[in-house]
Amino acid sequence: MTSSRTGAAGLAALASLVADETRAGFLLALLDGRAWTAGELARHAGVAASTASEHLGKLVAGGLLAEERQGRHRYVRLADARVAQLVEDLAAQVTPSAAARPRTLRAAGAGSAMARGRTCYDHLAGRLGIAVTDALTGLGLLRQDTGFALTDEGVSWFEGLGVPLVRTGRRPLARACLDWTERRSHLAGVAGAALCRHALDAGWCVRIGSERAVKVTGRGERALAELLGIQPDTLR
Amino acid sequence: MTSSRTGAAGLAALASLVADETRAGFLLALLDGRAWTAGELARHAGVAASTASEHLGKLVAGGLLAEERQGRHRYVRLADARVAQLVEDLAAQVTPSAAARPRTLRAAGAGSAMARGRTCYDHLAGRLGIAVTDALTGLGLLRQDTGFALTDEGVSWFEGLGVPLVRTGRRPLARACLDWTERRSHLAGVAGAALCRHALDAGWCVRIGSERAVKVTGRGERALAELLGIQPDTLR
DNA sequence: CGCACACTTCGGCGGGCGCCGAACTGTGCG
DNA sequence: CGCACAGTTCGGCGCCCGCCGAAGTGTGCG
Numbered sequence: 001m002t003s004s005r006t007g008a009a010g011l012a013a014l015a016s017l018v019a020d021e022t023r024a025g026f027l028l029a030l031l032d033g034r035a036w037t038a039g040e041l042a043r044h045a046g047v048a049a050s051t052a053s054e055h056l057g058k059l060v061a062g063g064l065l066a067e068e069r070q071g072r073h074r075y076v077r078l079a080d081a082r083v084a085q086l087v088e089d090l091a092a093q094v095t096p097s098a099a100a101r102p103r104t105l106r107a108a109g110a111g112s113a114m115a116r117g118r119t120c121y122d123h124l125a126g127r128l129g130i131a132v133t134d135a136l137t138g139l140g141l142l143r144q145d146t147g148f149a150l151t152d153e154g155v156s157w158f159e160g161l162g163v164p165l166v167r168t169g170r171r172p173l174a175r176a177c178l179d180w181t182e183r184r185s186h187l188a189g190v191a192g193a194a195l196c197r198h199a200l201d202a203g204w205c206v207r208i209g210s211e212r213a214v215k216v217t218g219r220g221e222r223a224l225a226e227l228l229g230i231q232p233d234t235l236r
Numbered sequence: 237m238t239s240s241r242t243g244a245a246g247l248a249a250l251a252s253l254v255a256d257e258t259r260a261g262f263l264l265a266l267l268d269g270r271a272w273t274a275g276e277l278a279r280h281a282g283v284a285a286s287t288a289s290e291h292l293g294k295l296v297a298g299g300l301l302a303e304e305r306q307g308r309h310r311y312v313r314l315a316d317a318r319v320a321q322l323v324e325d326l327a328a329q330v331t332p333s334a335a336a337r338p339r340t341l342r343a344a345g346a347g348s349a350m351a352r353g354r355t356c357y358d359h360l361a362g363r364l365g366i367a368v369t370d371a372l373t374g375l376g377l378l379r380q381d382t383g384f385a386l387t388d389e390g391v392s393w394f395e396g397l398g399v400p401l402v403r404t405g406r407r408p409l410a411r412a413c414l415d416w417t418e419r420r421s422h423l424a425g426v427a428g429a430a431l432c433r434h435a436l437d438a439g440w441c442v443r444i445g446s447e448r449a450v451k452v453t454g455r456g457e458r459a460l461a462e463l464l465g466i467q468p469d470t471l472r
Numbered sequence: 473c474g475c476a477c478a479c480t481t482c483g484g485c486g487g488g489c490g491c492c493g494a495a496c497t498g499t500g501c502g
Numbered sequence: 503c504g505c506a507c508a509g510t511t512c513g514g515c516g517c518c519c520g521c522c523g524a525a526g527t528g529t530g531c532g
Contacts, residue, residue, distance in 0.1 A: 008261035008281075010330040011323075015254035018247060020490075025244035038509060045244075048492055053510055055490090072499040072508045086329055087247075093322055094246040147385025147410035147425070155382060170420075174383035176408065184406075189383070256520075275478065284522055289480055291520090308478045308529040 017062045018090065022047055023055050027064070027078070027087045032212040033121045035068065035075040081171060084121035085188070088177060095180040113213040115181045116235065117205060120212075123192030124199065125179050128216060128235055132195065133186045135228035142187065148176040150191060161227070163194045253298045254326065258283055259291050263300070263314070263323045268448040269357045271304065271311040317407060320357035321424070324413060331416040349449040351417045352471065353441060356448075359428030360435065361415050364452060364471055368431065369422045371464035378423065384412040386427060397463070399430045 018024055025045045030036060036044075042052035056076055059065040064083050068075045078084045117128030124132060136142040141154035150158075150173055158165050165173055167190060175189035187195070199205050204220030207213070216224070216235050224230040254260055261281045266272060272280075278288035292312055295301040300319050304311045314320045353364030360368060372378040377390035386394075386409055394401050401409055403426060411425035423431070435441050440456030443449070452460070452471050460466040 007327065007331070008257050008264055011264065011327055012255055012257040012260040014326060014330050015251045015260065018251035019255035021244050021248040022490080024248040024251065028244055028247065039507095047490090049509065050493080050511080051491060053508095057510090074509065082329070086325060089322060089325060090250055091243065091247055093318070094250050095243070143383075143385050145409070146387070146391060147379075147383065147408055149379050149383025149385035151382070172383055172412065172421075173381070176411075185408075258520080273478080274480095283520090285479065286481080286523080287521060289478095293480090310479065 017059055017064055023059060030078050031087060031121055032119055035077040038074045088120055092178040092180040113208055117214045118212040119214060120177055123188045123196045125186055126181055129186035130182045130184055131230050131234045135230050148174055150174045163198045165190050165194055253295055253300055266314050267323060267357055268355055271313040274310045324356055328414040328416040349444055353450045354448040355450060356413055359424045359432045361422055362417055365422035366418045366420060367466050367470045371466050384410055386410045399434050401426050401430055
């Protein structure tokens with residue numbers, strides 16, 4: 001009983017960090033995988049700098065964020081891929097109900113860039129992420145029927161792309177991440193991150209503004225069609 | 237911005253449900269996969285019945301719990317496997333730090349039954365869960381090197397056991413679930429649930445008390461040794 | 473029926489927490 | 503230097519929320 005009590009206290013403490021709208025907004029913003037300054041986050045959330053500072057202190061103390069001080073700036077980012085996954089999972093749990101379709105076309109337009117393509121911390125999501133995942137599966141590079149794992153051919157494919165996959169720590173080579181716009185799993189893990197990095201490096205897609213949305217370039221359309229047989233229409 | 241705001245509000249609202257120690261205790265208790273009455277949970281958490289009632293109302297309204305009324309009893313259970321996974325993931329995130337080893341031998345003894353073997357909602361965890369997962373992997377029935385998926389031989393093995401695996405909805409056949417005592421992944425998903433159910437049905441293990449802990453029986457030791465080559469010592 | 477019991481509703485209390493502005497620290501720049 | 507600016511600390515305000523006990527509802531049982 002005592003041990004379950006302390007377990008409950010810890011669980012509640014962790015959830016408390018996310019249970020505030022301002023802090024939740026910070027975490028969602030940081031899902032782009034980059035480091036933000038305290039001031040940027042404060043403006044993004046519409047709170048005073050002092051308020052943001054206190055929130056960041058809690059999130060760092062709670063192990064959800066990592067910080068890096070540079071001069072008079074305090075940069076923060078999600079602590080690691082595991083925290084990012086947790087935030088994604090929580091967000092995915094919410095949106096099914098909050099997925100109430102936007103009423104106005106304007107609002108629909110605002111969300112549709114995110115729906116077309118975005119990053120999930122360090123891998124691709126949205127229609128773009130799903131298209132890539134489906135293509136890999138169709139080509140026999142990824143198995144989804146009995147779990148979620150690359151095939152040996154899949155590992156070779158990444159090597160052929162010039163992006164060898166190296167396991168780091170406990171992170172799996174391939175992992176399923178639930179997509180909150182498509183309601184299906186897309187590729188995460190080491191392979192998902194490697195592919196996303198390569199896509200950005202090679203100019204297959206570029207970030208839009210300061211949000212998580214990405215846009216597929218003409219070069220990207222050609223590369224995805226050639227390498228994975230993805231029809232450009234799929235991505236629009 | 238507006239859309240990210242509402243996303244943050246939803247995320248915070250979900251986390252708020254878990255951010256209370258009493259409600260967190262309910263969720264952890266319900267991780268045994270069974271239905272509890274409101275009164276049982278109230279006593280378990282040490283709060284008044286009226287307090288528990290209010291908490292249950294929120295958890296049900298938030299979609300985390302499903303309820304079933306029978307006469308004057310209100311039975312609640314976790315809404316589905318997805319919620320169970322979320323709670324497990326959150327709990328796993330906490331315990332690495334809270335894994336501070338218990339000081340007294342008495343406390344160590346209390347926790348060790350859970351560490352030896354327990355259920356995680358509907359599949360096996362603890363040393364028992366890890367041993368089974370490792371054995372399946374060693375026999376080539378489960379692949380963990382490139383993700384987490386059963387092999388074709390693995391699917392056949394379950395059929396041979398008399399437990400055919402049927403996919404229901406989106407739930408994957410095999411999924412990795414992070415074990416908070418062993419700090420490694422064990423088998424979850426349809427296969428994990430089927431194996432756990434079979435283990436309980438066939439008397440390989442029995443539940444201890446009203447908690448999640450399970451104990452491997454003599455019959456279970458023989459079956460696990462014969463079918464998977466698991467040494468009984470591994471489980472003690 | 474009428475009692476026992478599980479659960480719910482309500483009012484009220486108290487503590488915790490998020491918010492801000494003002495004052496302070498520390499960094500960069502001219 | 504001295505100013506501008508990022509971030510922090512602090513005090514105080516107000517609200518939200520979890521808690522309880524008392525009263526109310528509905529079910530089962532003798």
